[in-house]
Amino acid sequence: MAETTFREALRLALRERLLADPATIMMGEDIGAYGGSYAVTKGFLDEFGPERIRDTPISESVIVGAGIGAAMGGLHPVVELMTINFSLLAFDQIVNNAAKIHYMSGGQLNVPMVIRMASGAGSQLGAQHSHSLEGWYAHIPGLSVVVPYTPYDARGLLATALRDPNPVIFIEHTALYSRKGDLPGEPYSIPFGQAEVHRQGADVTLIGYSGSVYQCAQAADLLAADGIEAEVLNLRTLRPLDTETIVASVRKTHRAVVVEDDWKFGGFAGEIAAIIMEQAFDDLDAPVARVCGADVPIPYAKELEQAALPQPADIATAAKGLVQA
């Protein structure tokens, strides 16, 4: 085992695939000469050359669309959209083409591609650079939506994504790139649809994904100080969703708090709450709670931005409310 950053874990998975599969190529804004806006692809241009590591124009729609076409034509493209905010310019390609071509063609064509994008708020980047829209993609049949939290997740899930015969939306929370964790020395993969029980507990289940697992883990520490043992779930993928692990945990703790940076109204946390209600209603000792981003565009000022995002104390308060109910 070696301590590795989330960024380096992504690199390891990408490099491993680029070395193993000549059909794997990368395309995106500033992934080559610049080295990637989050430095994930640093050095790749020199190692793999400009034909496989392609700097693109700032044209999100054609970057994704060309990735889809290239996948249909026999390549395995990895497209980097810099951030989820910019992916809105490629939403048509992702939703209307990538997610539907296999079905619309009656199974004749498929789209083996990975679309990577950074997500999340918390760096005072203002409303247009701080979206957490993972739930939008999770809404679409035909896509997989991957939301790693640890470096171990990042490498193992990306390894799986890179071998997937279907389009995968791979979300990297910006707050995680420099966080460290232990990785095995050998390549490995993590199947989609298997959540991780990040911390065991008997009193309440805190459910998070991507960056919000960190807030849940912090909240669990706060709760432990008050004698409440929280179980923390790291979902790892939103689609497919590991419903079994969620339901099993709720059956054990009888209480759940769902946490996400995204807005509460119409968001993915509501989907999880509904699933718990449908499948574990009789096991609940309290209504499912949601701790989500404030219902506002993300503001710039530090104090306002932090107030807009779920904080460990908010989660702990919600959890205590359920335990004491």
Add this chain to the structure above:
Amino acid sequence: MMTQLADKPDVDDLDRSQRIDLLRQMMLIRRFEEKSAEMYAKQRIAGFLHLYTGQEAVAAGAIAALRDDDYVVTHYRDHGHALARGIDPGRIMAELFGRDTGVSRGKGGSMHLFDAERNFMGGYAIVAGHMPLACGLALAAQQLRNNRIVLCIFGDGAVNEGEFHESLNLAAVWKLPVVFLCENNFYGMGTDIRRVSAVIEVYKRAQAYAIPAQQVDGMDVLAMYEATQQAAERARSGEGPVFLEAITYRFRGHSMADPEFYRKKDELEQWRTRDPIVSFRAFLTQDGAIDDATFDRLQAGVEDAVNEAVRFAEESPKPPLEALYRDVCKEEEA
């Protein structure tokens, strides 16, 4: 005014039987579309139905200039392109009927015809949304060095979409082997191009991306063949994309629901005098390539083919309900 790809048309490499086959293909498309309209009226076909009537020379001429392993990616008015690519009319009609034997197994419908075996990579129904796919297919061809090109067909309505411009730029900057073929029939649905485009000569848009571009008479099947062949040759040689603007006209409404308030009857009548089938028949007759008996035989042949297509579609099974959840995601490893 326009960038000429060659000094004069040269279609000498098309022999008599190939020319007759171009005529037959146009007749097949015409008859297929007439029958589709009839089947729509009888409610055998549902959804949107966009007929290709009047534009036959574009599909027949352009697609005949391709190799079998070249890719075709097109818009939602796609029956003519699919037929010109040699896809069985029965399987196309079955798709329009929503049958399990349809080219897209009844999942696509009129606007989403696919035949991967013929490298017919699909009809797409978001205007210009398929143009980036053409770039990607061309990128794959370039990178896999299989010497294929992509014919990307779209209408004049696509040229004001961002995806049009993004695609032209990427194709040009990466020298992708794409032939962009705009079927300019002057109307984006019911809106006259002159009312919504700052520059109505569509080929000029391509010149902004340093892509050689040319207007072609889209009512002349030989002109379409010739221009596409030259464009394909250039694209295949590694010199990058080429842009063709086919000037054409649809003889029917945008879709079956179109009352056609937006264009005048005499404009339509004017264009009907340039019917691509009538004029090519006259050309071949004058040339001594066909006589009336040959034409009648061709007509009988396409009549049979279309009737057979309807029979096949009608007798084909509907998709089983368990197909609903099939093919959302591909199961095996890539």
